[in-house]
Amino acid sequence: MSAAFDEKIHATLADPKLxxxxxxxxxxxxxxxxxxxxxxxxxxxxxxRSHANDVKRHTIEHLDYYLEKFERNVKAHxxxxxxxxxxxxVADFVLSLAKERLARLIVKSKSMTTEEVDxxxxxxxxxxxxxxxxxxxxxxxLAHERPYHIVAPVLHKTREQVADLFTxxxxxxxxxVIEKQTMIARAVxxxxxxxxxxxxxxxxxxxADSGAVVLVENEGNARLTTSAPKIHIAxxxxxxxxxxxxxxxxxxxxxxxxxxxxxxxxxxxxxxGPRREDEIDGPEEFYVVLLDNGRxxxxxxxxxxxxxxxxxxxxxxxxxxxxRKIGGHSYPWIYSxxxxxxxxxxxxxxxxxxxxxxxxxxxxxxxxxxxxxxxxPKILLELRSEVKKSxxxxxxxxxxxxxxxxxxxxxxxxxxxxMAGVAAAALGPSADGGGWVCKVPFNVGPLRAWxxxxxxxxxxPKSFRQMWRQR
Amino acid sequence: xxxxxSLFVTCIVDQLFPRVGMAVVDVLEHLGxxxxxxxxxxxxxxxxxxxxxxxxxxxVARHFLDVFKDADYIVVPSGSCTSMIAHHFADIFDKEPxxxxxxxxxxxxxxxxxxxxxxxxxxxxxxxxxxxxVTYHDSCHALRELQVKxxxxxxxxxxxxxxxxxxxxxxECCGFGGTFSVKFAEVSGxxxxxxxxxxxxxGASAVVSADSSCxxxxxxxxxxxxxxxxxLHLAEVLASR
Numbered sequence: 001m002s003a004a005f006d007e008k009i010h011a012t013l014a015d016p017k018l019x020x021x022x023x024x025x026x027x028x029x030x031x032x033x034x035x036x037x038x039x040x041x042x043x044x045x046x047x048x049r050s051h052a053n054d055v056k057r058h059t060i061e062h063l064d065y066y067l068e069k070f071e072r073n074v075k076a077h078x079x080x081x082x083x084x085x086x087x088x089x090v091a092d093f094v095l096s097l098a099k100e101r102l103a104r105l106i107v108k109s110k111s112m113t114t115e116e117v118d119x120x121x122x123x124x125x126x127x128x129x130x131x132x133x134x135x136x137x138x139x140x141x142l143a144h145e146r147p148y149h150i151v152a153p154v155l156h157k158t159r160e161q162v163a164d165l166f167t168x169x170x171x172x173x174x175x176x177v178i179e180k181q182t183m184i185a186r187a188v189x190x191x192x193x194x195x196x197x198x199x200x201x202x203x204x205x206x207x208a209d210s211g212a213v214v215l216v217e218n219e220g221n222a223r224l225t226t227s228a229p230k231i232h233i234a235x236x237x238x239x240x241x242x243x244x245x246x247x248x249x250x251x252x253x254x255x256x257x258x259x260x261x262x263x264x265x266x267x268x269x270x271x272x273g274p275r276r277e278d279e280i281d282g283p284e285e286f287y288v289v290l291l292d293n294g295r296x297x298x299x300x301x302x303x304x305x306x307x308x309x310x311x312x313x314x315x316x317x318x319x320x321x322x323x324r325k326i327g328g329h330s331y332p333w334i335y336s337x338x339x340x341x342x343x344x345x346x347x348x349x350x351x352x353x354x355x356x357x358x359x360x361x362x363x364x365x366x367x368x369x370x371x372x373x374x375x376x377p378k379i380l381l382e383l384r385s386e387v388k389k390s391x392x393x394x395x396x397x398x399x400x401x402x403x404x405x406x407x408x409x410x411x412x413x414x415x416x417x418x419m420a421g422v423a424a425a426a427l428g429p430s431a432d433g434g435g436w437v438c439k440v441p442f443n444v445g446p447l448r449a450w451x452x453x454x455x456x457x458x459x460x461p462k463s464f465r466q467m468w469r470q471r
Numbered sequence: 472x473x474x475x476x477s478l479f480v481t482c483i484v485d486q487l488f489p490r491v492g493m494a495v496v497d498v499l500e501h502l503g504x505x506x507x508x509x510x511x512x513x514x515x516x517x518x519x520x521x522x523x524x525x526x527x528x529x530x531v532a533r534h535f536l537d538v539f540k541d542a543d544y545i546v547v548p549s550g551s552c553t554s555m556i557a558h559h560f561a562d563i564f565d566k567e568p569x570x571x572x573x574x575x576x577x578x579x580x581x582x583x584x585x586x587x588x589x590x591x592x593x594x595x596x597x598x599x600x601x602x603x604x605v606t607y608h609d610s611c612h613a614l615r616e617l618q619v620k621x622x623x624x625x626x627x628x629x630x631x632x633x634x635x636x637x638x639x640x641x642x643e644c645c646g647f648g649g650t651f652s653v654k655f656a657e658v659s660g661x662x663x664x665x666x667x668x669x670x671x672x673x674g675a676s677a678v679v680s681a682d683s684s685c686x687x688x689x690x691x692x693x694x695x696x697x698x699x700x701x702x703l704h705l706a707e708v709l710a711s712r
Contacts, residue, residue, distance in 0.1 A: 001654070013657050321644045321665075325658045359655055361648025361662070362521060364615035378562075384523030404519050408527035411482075411513040412534045421486050436694035449653035453660025454691030457487050464480050464489035468496075468508050 001355025008330040009359075018156060022327050025155045026318040032261025033315060033369070042257060051250050053373040056309035059241055063299065066208040066241045067290065073211025077273025079286035086293050087117035090235060093289060094119070094200070095126055101231065103128070103197030107189075109215070109222035110134035111202025112150055112312055113235050113291060115334045119200070130200075131192045133221040135185055142169045148328035149336065151259045151314035156327060189221070199225040199283065203236035204311070205251060206288070209244045212272040213288060216255060216265040223269055232271070232283040238290050239308035245270075251311060254371035258313035294347035304379050307342050309372040316366035316376060322359055332356060338366035342379045350386045357383035418465065425459035476504045476587075477542035479535075481552045481683070482514040488683045494710035495548050495584060501710075502592050511538045517555040520563060521649045529563050529570075536560075536573045544591060545581045548706050549682045550613025553583040558616060583613055584706055585622040585681055596629035601711040604634045605703070606675040608666070608689065609642045610682035623681055623705050630708060640669035647688035663692035670700065677701045679708055 012018060037045045059066055071081040084090045098106070106123065108114065108130055120141065123130045132141040136153040140146070143165055147153035154162070163176045172184055201222055205214040213234045215222045226232045242251060256262040275282030299305050317323045317337030328336040332353040333344040341356050350357070357380045366376040391397045410416045429437040436455035440447060450456060462470075476499055480492040496506050516531035535556065539545055547553045560574035588594055607627060613619040627635050646652065646662025653659075666689060670678050678700065680686050686702040693700045 009655070010657065013661060321646065321662050322655075322658055325661050355654075358523075358651065359658070361611070361644050361646055361651045361659070363611035363644035363648070365611075365642075365644065368615055381521065381523075381559075381562075384521070385525050386523075388523035388525075400522075401524070404522065404524045404527045408516075408519060408524075408530045411516070411531040414511045414513055417482075417513045424486070436691065438695065446650075446653040449656040450691075453656050453695070454663060454688065455694035456691065457687055460487065460489050462489060464485040464492035465508070465510060467489050467493055468510075471493075 001358070002332075002353055005330065005332060005353055005355050005359075009326045012327045012330055013325060017158075018327060019325070021156055021158060023324055025152065026324050029152070029260065029314075029318040033258060033318070034261075036257040036261040036263065041263075042253070045257075048250050048254055049371055049373050052254055052311075052371060053309065055242060055247050055250065056372050057306070059243055060239065060299065060305055060308050063238065063241065066243060067238060070206055070208040070211055070241060070288075073209065074273065074286075074288055075211075077211050077286075078276075079211065079273045079288060082287060082289045084289055084291050084293075086291075087119075087122070090114075090117045090289055090291060091119065091122035094123065094198075094233060095128070097231070097233070097287070098123075098128055098198060101197060103231070105192065105196045106130040106198045106200055107133050107192050107196040107225050107229065108137075109199070109201040109217065109225040110137050110153070111200070111235060112147070112334065113202050113237050114200065115147060116237075116293060117235075117291065119235070131189070131196075133189050133192070133225055134217070135182060135219060135221075138185055138189065139165065142166075146329065146334055149314055149317055150312050150339070156329070193224045193228045196229040198231045198233060199227075199229040200233045200235060201226050203234050203240050203288075204255065205242050205248065206236055206240045206290075207243075207245050207248070207270075208241055210270075210272060212245065212270045214248065215269045215271065216252070216267070217269075218260075218262075218266040220267055223267055226269065226271055227281045227283065230283055231285045231287070232274075233287045233289060234271070235289040235291060238292060238295050239310075255311055255313055258315040258369065258371040298346045301346075303382055304342070304346060306374050307339075307346060307379060309374050310339055310343075311372060312339075313371055315369040315371065319365040319369045320360075321363060321365070322361065326359070338376045338380075339374075342374075342376055342383065345383050345386070350383060350390055354387045354391065357387060418463070421463050425463070428459040429456060473503050473505050474543065474591075475507055476544045476546050477507045477509055477539060479512055479515070479539065479545050479547045479552070479556075479581075480508065481547060481549045483683050483687070484548060487687065488704070491548055491683055491704040491706055494704065494706035495546065497710040498588070498597055498706055499546065499592075502588075502594060502597065504592070507542075509538050509542075515552045515555045516563075517552060517559070518649055520555065520559055525563055529567075532560055532563060532574075533570060536570065536577065539577065540573070542577075542580055544587065545577070546584055546587045547581065548584045548704060549684070550583050550610045550617050550619055551682055551684060553581055554612040554616040557581045583617055583619055583681060585613075585619060585626055586617070588626060588709075589622050595625050597626065597709045599629075599633075599709045599711050600631040601708055602632040603677055604636060604673075604675045605677045605679050605708070606636050606638045606670055606673045607641060608638075608645065608670075608678050608680040608685060610680050610685045611644050613681045614642060619681060623679070626705065626709060627679065630711070633708070636673040636675050638669045638673045638675075640666065643669070645685045645688045647684050649684075652688060659688070660692065663688050664696070667692050667696065667698065667700070671698065675700075677703050679703050679705055681705050
C-alpha cells in the first residue's frame with residue numbers, strides 16, 4: 001500500500017464529522033434502496049438482475065457488432081460518432097470543435113466519464129470555461145474537489161460547509177437552507193445555460209438499435225445542457241451500449257432503484273440526433289464521443305470483462321463497509337468503493353495502487369446488491385493474485401512471500417504443523433484467568449497491527465487434536 | 472450402522488478455539504453420528520488464496536484433497552472455510568483437470584455445520600438448553616456464499632431457555648477479512664466497533680456465529696472495550712445441555 005493511500009484512510013477515520021456524514025448518507029441510500037426492491041415494490045427484482053446480467057454479457061461479448069450498429073443509427077439521425085482512444089483525444093476533439101465554432105462557454109451535466117478524462121481541467125488550460133450544472137457537481141467544482149461518490153458527489157459535505165463555500169466563491173450572504181442554496185446555484189447556472197455555446201453530457205445508456213443516448217437525472221439540468229446550446233456532445237465509454245430500446249425496461253427499473261431508491265428518476269431523456277425541422281428545440285449539432293481509455297484492455301480479459309457491465313448506480317459503494325469507513329476521497333482514482341477497487345487497477349494498472357484490491361474484507365455485500373450481478377469479490381481476488389505476481393517480478397514484498405511459502409510448506413506437513421502450533425502456544429500469551437490479551441512480548445508486524453485495535457485470544461492449554469487424542 | 476462424518480475442524484479452531492471443535496463432536500455424536508477426525512488435516516489454504524498467493528493456496532488445497540479423499544461427509548464449523556473448499560478450490564484448480572475433478576467430487580460432501588444438521592441430520596431441536604439472551608451474527612461467507620441465513624436461527628430457536636434477539640446490523644461484516652484485519656487494521660477495527668455497537672443495542676449477553684474467525688474479531692474488540700459480553704460458536708450453544 002502506498003503512503004498516500006494509508007494517510008488518506010487514516011485522515012478520514014480520524015475525522016468524526018466526516019465519518020458521521022458518510023455513514024448517515026450511505027445509510028439513507030441503503031434504506032431507500034431496500035424499500036424500493038421489496039417484493040411489493042418490485043416483485044421481479046431478482047429476475048431483472050439476472051436478465052440485466054444476460055443482456056450485458058451478450059452486449060459485451062458482441063461489442064464490435066453493437067458499436068457499428070449504434071454508429072450507423074446515430075449517423076442516420078444526422079449525428080456523428082467519434083472514437084477516442086484516451087483522455088487527450090477527447091480533449092482534442094472538444095477543443096478543435098470549440099475553436100471552429102468560436103465557442104467560449106461550455107455547460108456540462110454530470111458524467112463520471114468526463115471526470116475520468118479530466119475534461120474540465122484540460123479545457124480550462126485552453127481558456128474555455130466549463131461549468132458543471134448538476135448541483136452536487138457544481139459544488140464540487142467550486143470546491144476544486146473530485147466527486148466523493150459516483151451518484152452523490154457531495155455526499156461528504158454538510159449544508160453548513162456548502163453555505164461557507166457559496167459565500168466564499170460566489171460572494172453571496174451565508175445561506176444554510178438547502179432549498180435556498182439550490183436557488184442560489186440555479187440563478188448562476190440559468191445564465192450559463194443561456195450563454196453556453198456547447199453542452200456536454202455523459203450517457204447512462206447508448207441504444208444500438210435506435211442510435212439514442214439515454215440520460216437519467218433528477219434536476220433537469222441534463223435536459224437543458226443537451227437542448228439549450230447549439231451543440232451537444234455526449235461522451236461515453238464504449239461499454240454503455242445496450243442492444244435495443246426495449247432493454248431499457250429492465251435497466252431503468254434497476255438503475256433508479258439501486259442508486260437512489262427511485263422507481264424511475266424524475267427525468268429520462270432519449271436523445272437521438274440534432275433537432276429536426278419539425279421540432280421546437282434541441283441542438284443543431286449532435287456528437288457522440290465513444291471512449292476506450294483502457295476498456296478494450298478489460299474486454300480482452302475473459303474473467304474480468306464483467307467489470308464492464310457496471311451501470312454506475314453506486315449501490316456497491318453505499319453497502320461497502322470499507323467505503324463507509326474510508327470515504328470516496330481515499331481511493332486513488334475517481335471511481336471509489338468496490339467498483340473503483342476493480343476498475344482502477346484494470347484501467348491504470350495493478351501497480352498504480354497495489355494496496356487497493358486488498359482494501360476489502362471480501363464480505364460480498366457489493367456483489368449482493370449489484371443490479372447487473374458483477375462478481376466483485378472474485379475480481380478482487382484475481383487482482384490480488386496479479387498484484388502478487390507483479391511484486392514477485394519486481395522483488396517487492398519479499399518477507400511476506402517468504403512467510404506464505406514457509407506457511408504453505410508447514411501446512412503440507414502435519415507433524416510440522418503440530419509442532420509449530422505447540423511452539424506458538426508456548427511462546428504466545430497463556431490464558432490468565434481466561435482473559436484476552438492486550439500485550440505480548442514480541443509486539444511486531446501483524447501482531448502489532450492486530451493489537452492496535454483489539455485483544456488477542458489466549459493460547460488454549462491444548463489444541464483440538466490433542467484433546468481429541470486424549471478423550 | 473450410523474453414518475460416518477469426517478470433521479474438518481479448521482486451523483483456527485484447532486489452534487485457538489478447541490472447545491468449538493469438541494462441541495461439534497459432542498453435537499454430532501449426540502445425534503448418533505460416528506465422528507472421524509483425519510489427523511493429517513491442517514488448513515484449507517484460504518489465507519494464501521485471499522492474500523493473492525495462489526500457488527501456495529494450491530499446495531495446501533492439494534493436501535486437503537488428499538487427506539479427505541475418502542470422506543463420506545465433511546463437516547466444517549466455518550462458513551468461510553466451507554466456501555473455500557466448495558467454491559474456490561474450483562477457481563484455483565482451473566488448470567489442473569485431475570485436481571479440479573477431485574475438488575468437484577468433494578464439493579457436495581462438504582457441509583457447513585448448521586447445514587449438515589438441517590439437511591443431512593434433519594434436526595432442528597438438538598436437545599440443547601441454555602438460559603441466555605443471545606444475538607446472531609451472520610458471517611459473510613456463510614450468508615452470501617452459502618446462503619446460510621435462517622438455518623442457524625431455526626436451530627437457536629429450538630434451544631430451551633434461549634432468547635434470540637436480532638441486531639440491526641446482523642448482516643454487516645465484522646471487519647475480520649483474514650489478512651485485511653492487519654493490513655487495514657484501523658478500518659477493520661472500526662468495523663468491529665460498529666458491529667459491537669449493534670450487538671450492545673440488542674441487550675443480549677452473548678453473540679453467536681457460525682465462524683470462529685468472526686468471533687475472534689468480535690471478542691477481541693469486546694475485550695478491548697471492556698464490555699460484559701461473550702461470544703459463542705453455534706456449536707457451543709447447541710452442545711449446552
